Amino acid sequence: MNITAGSKGWLIRRLGLRREEVGRTALMFLYLLFVLLAYYILKPVSRALFLTRFDASQLPFLYLAMAASGGILAYHYVRIAVRWSLGAAVNAATVMIVLSLLAIWQLLRLDQAWLYYVFNIWVSLFSLVLVSQGWLVASHVFDARAAKRVYSLLAAGAVLGAALGGSFTALVVRAVGTANLVPVSALFVLLAYGCYRLLLQQPGVSLGEVRAAEERPVEFTVGGVARDVGQNRHLQVIIALLMATYVVDTLVEYQFSSMARASYRGDGLTAFLGGFYGLYLNLATFVLQVFLTSLVVSRFGVGGTLLVMPVGIGAAMGAMTVAPGIWAAGAARLIEASTRYSFNRTGMELLYMPLPADLRDRTKAFVDIFVDRVARGVGALLILGLAAAGAPGVVAVSVLTLLACGVWGVLAVYARRQYVATVRQRLEARRLDLESMRIPYQDAGLVRRLEELAGQGEGRQAIYALRLLEEVPGYPLETLAVRLDGSAAPAVRAWLYEAALRQGWRSLLKEARRELDLPPGPALVPAAVYYASMGGDGASAVRGMLDHPDPRVVEAALRAGEAVPAEMEVRMPLERVAALAGQAEPEKRRLAALAYRAHPDAAVAALPELAMDGQAMVRRAAAESLRSLGSRAVPALAACLDERGAHLARRRRAARLLGSIATQEAVDALLARLDEPDLEVLAAILRALEKQRGGAPGLDYAHEPVRRQVSRGARMYLEIRVSLGYLRGGERGPATRLLIRTLETRLLRVIRGVFSLLGLRYPPQDMEAVWRAVERGTPAEMANAAEFLDNILDHDLKRYILPLLDEDRPPEQVGLELFGLELRGAQEALGVMIREGDPWLAVCAMAAAAESGFRGLAPVIESAARGAGVRAREVARAALEQLGAGRSESAG
Template sequence: MVRRQRLKQSLARLLPVRGHELSRVLPCLVIYFLVVAGIIFGRNARDSLFLKEIGLKYLPLMYVANGVFVVLCSLVYSAFVDRMPRALFVSITSGLFIGALVVSRLLLAWQLHWFYAGLYLVVQVIWLMSLMQFWTFAGDLFDTREAKRLFPVINLGGLLGMVAAGFGGKPLVTRFGTENLIALWAVLLLAATALVLFVGRRAKKDDAATAPRRKAPAKSQSQVESFKEGWHNLKDSPLMRTVALITLAQWIVFTLVDYVFNAQTREHFHNNKDQMTAFFGTFRGMAGGAALVLQVFATSQLISRFGVGRTILVHPSFLILSTGWMATRFGFLSSCAAKFGDHVLLYTVQESSYQLLYNPIPLDQRGRMRAFVEGYVKPISMSIGGGLLVLAALFLSGSQLGQLSLVLSVAWFVLASRIGKAYFGALMGNLTQSQSVASAAAHQLTGMRDDQTAAVLLRELRNPDEEVVILALDVLGRVQPKHVRAAVEEMVGHPHSRIRAQALRTLGRLGGAKSVRRIVPCLADPAPTVRAAAARAVGEIGEEISEETWAPLLTDADPEVVVESAVAMTKTGGLDGVLRVIEVLREMLGGEAAEARATAARILGRLQTRHFAPSLLPLVGDPELGVRLTALAALGEIGDARGLPAVLRALADRAERRVARKAALAMVKAHKKVGVKELLEVLAAETTLSVKAEMVELLGYCTGAGIVEACLSQLTVPNAEVRERALEALGRREKRKPLPEETAATLRAYAASELCSLYEGLRARATLEGAFGAKAAILTEALQEDNRTTQGRILKAIGLLTDRAAVRAIAQKIRSSSARERADALEALDSLGCRELTRDFLPTLDDQEPQAMLDLCRRFLGTEEPTVEQCLGWLSDHASVWLRAALMFFIGENRLTSCNDNLLRGLQDPNGLVRETALMALADQVDGSRPRESFLGLAEPLRQDPSPRVRALVEALTADPTERSVEMLSTMERILFLKSVSFFSHLDGESLRDLADIATEEDLSAGTAVYREGNPAEALYVLVKGHCDIVRKVDERDLHLASLGPREYFGEMSLLDGAPHTTSALLTEDSTLLSLTRENFKDLIREVPDIAFGIFAELSRRLREARDQEELGSQAEEQVQAPAM
């Protein structure tokens, strides 16, 4: 197992192809190999035949004609490619290509002199169109994320094809002749087409029945309109203007060098076509091999080390040297050197860095800008090069042509040297865009450490936008270029306090004792954020200042200033400074003010000295929650394993759990072996399952003896969360180091036990669904959720036994709406090599009718179907809290008095939600099958229940013998209500239970404004009953936007950004609302991140729908307004 896993990891690093992707990647690699090999054969034959039969003097005219035909091909391709089924388009175009090649070979047999010029154009068209067609096909086959990872792998097929065709050309020409390479190309193209159609049929995109609703097609543009738009975008973008000029110069030089190379080859081989064809093959094979090596081993490293702005200079720099050689020593050797280097660099360093230049272009313009440059500028450049050659043939000698190439190469280099400034300028322009665009631009800038970056950033310091200035200062601090300190020092006098503070932080990063004289006056700045930043900067620089300067800061009213000053004083004040800070800490820790104790804890944490850890331990038990949380965070910053027991104990308190988890994680990461023994001892003694789950998660970050064994032992704990965390911990451990061979047997046994539980859950669901139908919806849905989580754990176990990355990808596709994707995922899972598990696991992933599922369960479990009562009894003992609560609700809702024993057991359940729901179910039987006195006898002991919700429900149910409140008194009712609201419908019952705990209910009268336009956004609201109008002020009147009723929600964006409301919400009748505040939601998702994923998915869906509706509305409006023809 260890050797196989190491081999897989090595292959994954070399070729990032996952197991389930091989069925698509390998055929594509072969197809691209065939396509490129055919192109190389065709180009070699075309070039030698043209030079032999037509002659060199007409070659410049062919360059001009090629440029024209490239533009025409682009027009034809774009006119049809998206207007017919892809398979039909490939069949028709490939048939035309193959037919044209066959006809060309027949015409070559007749040796028609004029046709050699026609062949030159035919080869050019098939070359271009077959490449465009292949990448369009590949784009259909892979999604965007897959393409980004896999296209470089597929591209290796083309480079291998180039090498194979290059070196294979000479023996083939010797045996079959040059003309027959055209026929060979037709055969290779036929094989590639057959593979394309076969793969396309297998991997066809979603069927019409499962395909998502497509947006209405955008209004098409004419070619003239498209050209005008591209031209205007080019003029408006300095970066794209520079890219276009580079492209112009590059392809003119390419054309000139290609001409000289062909001319010298013709002369060197005395116009012998077979010798020229063999040479072209060998030459391109060697160039392809060199390109392959350079692409794999050097291109990425060059770009990473020198950046785009410098890497793009490599190609023109080489051309300056090689064309200089041509200008001084014109001949076959110098032209070969120029062409060889041009060929190798064009498809490696130049192409990779050139494509990166499009990254700063806004996404909605990027594709059109690329198409404009590739479809118009590049072919025009080649035509210009051809025109220059026509003139050069009349007036220039060979060496003079080399001199012209040298001059143009120098011009290319000059233009390329300007790209860095334009590139950074475009990135800085993005900083004023949306937050995501600005963050991406800043991330790219931090990797560019050169003078151009510094110049652009310094210029932005004068930007009127405060956010841009702050971001520029931040990037300067990260990049730390030379000679910028003076400019940053000037910013500490800026009128905006946020900019002053950021300038001080940047000075601290830049260092330099001379800056302290500008920083010290800021210690008295009126803004506390500036004082704190100044103190931090002094500490980071490490320059000593007088104790008198620090004294007032240590008693500052702002805790942040005190913390930064104390930390800085320990760094700059020597022993006296440390002693003074210790004295201040002693006063704070011994005082009665909770804020002072919290500030002391922060200082101790920032000092990160393990000798201070014992001083923090008493604060972990402080009566104030804020102090306890700060102390826990400080222990995490120090990372001393002596604080681990206190931190682990804090995991039991839900209010402290998030901070305690983070602190414990920091400790075990800092001392992966020291704290293991203690962690294992505490884990073994822990009985609270939620705390045990947190501890098991920590094991995944530890190393040392006993970790794997402890994780494996937790797989038998009767709690799903603990077992889930144990699998995740084993996964982290396996990522660092392969698991021992002996773990396989334990994992297989665990997966088999989970599989038995899964079949029992499937059998119970099918039994209840068959007996009760829709009445059992709450129970069958809860069982389905539990079954899916069980399936997830089985998949994780299989991943640990086989290939975690592959299983993770399979798990994502198993629930896909695409039948093809699901089938591929199941097939891949079946092929992983764990047949003893997958054989029985795969059938559980299919949706089946109840009776079919019962038959399946009978065959696996070997027992007959249980009765309904047996199923309910099995559920009452289930480990899932949500399932037990759902069972209580189901019994009460359906008045199943025969199941009262289950309700009585529910009253004794260790979980408050189950007890509360069982009590509510028993209350529903009052005055029916159960006398009130009997119910009161059952409810009375629960008046002292540890759950406040249970106690509140007892009071409500026993207060008045004649009335029942219409309010939603139980947690279960809240959960079910939330589940009926679309915003929360994707969440499972366990997650909704947490939401129900923090949701508050409120009755409001008609006419109440829940919030008004401009008010701070603080909560999401759900209407339980009543109605609400959403309005917006327009020209001093209310514009009605929506009318909402029960189970509808509003204010949902409050959960994301907290920006002021842009509308008002007015109640039109007496209403009951559930509200979820932003602060409570933030606290909850820190504890349960999966809740955030579910809610954000719903928000994304709503935004997509709103955008689609807006686009459809705009298109409809355009159609209405369009004049009749």
């Protein structure tokens, strides 16, 4: 048992799964495996039965029937599916498919010609319905994060199912007969459905409200797409390429089926087609997609990728023309089908990328419904045309296919040029999504256009072009920079000096020195930093700028001084820095905040005060300098955070500044203050820790302070819930309603803080997702959140968190069990708030106590008023008067 459990745990870790995902993943894997297994039994069976019943001359009519009916049926299936829930659609589809298979099995005994057409059309819709439903189920069973972990495994299940289906057909058909494989496929459909039903029993799986198709499928009209095609040359190329692809697909499939029929009969034909489609084709597609497609795309770009398929098919057709036979036809079909789902699909996706998103979506929908079917119909008509012309043989079709491949190749070359042209046009408009596509830098025309934009475009456009050119392997950017520097816009010159410093060029030093004498602009700081770092007299030139009357020039000198060795003494004297810090002008205080970086010992004491300055420009400069000090700034900022009598904004800013320092000392300082009683300051501390966890996850976010604060937060949460229950149950005057709103706000803040704390121990994105579910508060989501936390939290945290999410247990019971918390009624709850709450909560509770007539709280109010602020004393006096307790001296 231990070995088995250990092996299971190793396998789960190896697959990258979480324990709660194992059952769902296994069942979804099996569902797709059985569906594809059934499909790759039916595909060779349906085609083999057709070719056994008819000769190859009937294939074009089958293609026409499939083209005409397939698009219509697919279109109406989507429209109907939108109105159904996914669960109902899966149930109905399974019943209809199984009954249809059994009916077809019985009808095959009648040997009616029409049935073989219907069977092949029906099989073409099988994968559309069941496979698409399977992936739709998966998209709602797994969220986006889980999908990244499990989808590759599910895809492997689909590939394995296809291979097993074809291999099973090839091995079994001679024993049971081709027709008898139809009910066998129905058995695998039922096995898939069984996996689906078990999947619904898994924790967290609910498909009741999910639609069986997108709520709003992408809409298009033939007239609208025709108008788009007429106006867009790039779109014309895409449609032409797709037409060529599907026409050639039809021609190659016809040749392959014809040669297969000539070479095999009956069950032998079924076995051959099963092995070919199920095993060899899927294996070839897998190898090409995984090992070669990315290499070809990165080396040859869009044009080269799109040429692979027509060139490969053309070569096979050449062999077919010279020596027609099943192996040449099989090679052509293997090349055609495998490259269509690897190279060609990838190339077409790249070709779509420069199009605007809405046009791209409309075009894809139009292609799926219309272009695919029309092109296959055209292919069928071409075959019939050859037959009518007296050239029906496979050699004639091979010649026609060769010609079609030639046209296709020309279109692929032209597509590359059009792709570059479209990229260029959208580049000029800066409307190109560069992250999602590969720019064909090997195109000299595009590089020349980038050079033109760099030299003639306005600032942002020129920088955009320069950044692209910097990525071109081997491009002589320094030569272009020298040519541009003297005449470029200030923002462009700034980028050039930054690039020169990155690349170590010395060729722009003369222009950078001249920049130091020009009126201050965007290029001044980059020029000063570059010249100070690489110029022979850089240090002295920058040192002279420290006395300039313009603060912008002085700031440039200060920033440049950081780039030179400390022994070169490019810094402002400390006495002058201190004097600037006391000046009325914010520009001068900003300079002081920057200049203190060169005097770290003095900066530790001075910068925290400048970081609290009333002017944003000063605060930003001080924060930047504090971050540069790192751990040395932590004690002073922690002292600011500890100033309990200071303004809340000052303390919150101290917490934010500590959060911007990614050191262990800063983390420890924040963790040590998790017992902060003020909820607003505590929220700032938690946000600072969240920021540090996101930027520096390798630091130690100690367990014990987090556990202690989680316990404190859980107690506070329960205390507020119990208090709210009592207050909501009585009469509600204005003061009580205000107190209830205050407590409701704090309740959310407290539980949000608890999940922020958990984000320091566990993946922050997971805790954020759980918090969102808790915030929405639906019973199903609360249950899912509790189940998830039950599987990942340590026991010492689980005992505090899970009871908070249990809606069936009263908070009074949970509070008593966990913390011995006993609040017997609204009066006692108000007394706790007056004694222990922060000033605002205490004031609200005093007013609510007076409004409710709780005379027993008069001594508590009188005691709380001693030493309280003016506002609290006023409220206490009014509350005591309302309760008839008179005016106490302490409240006066």
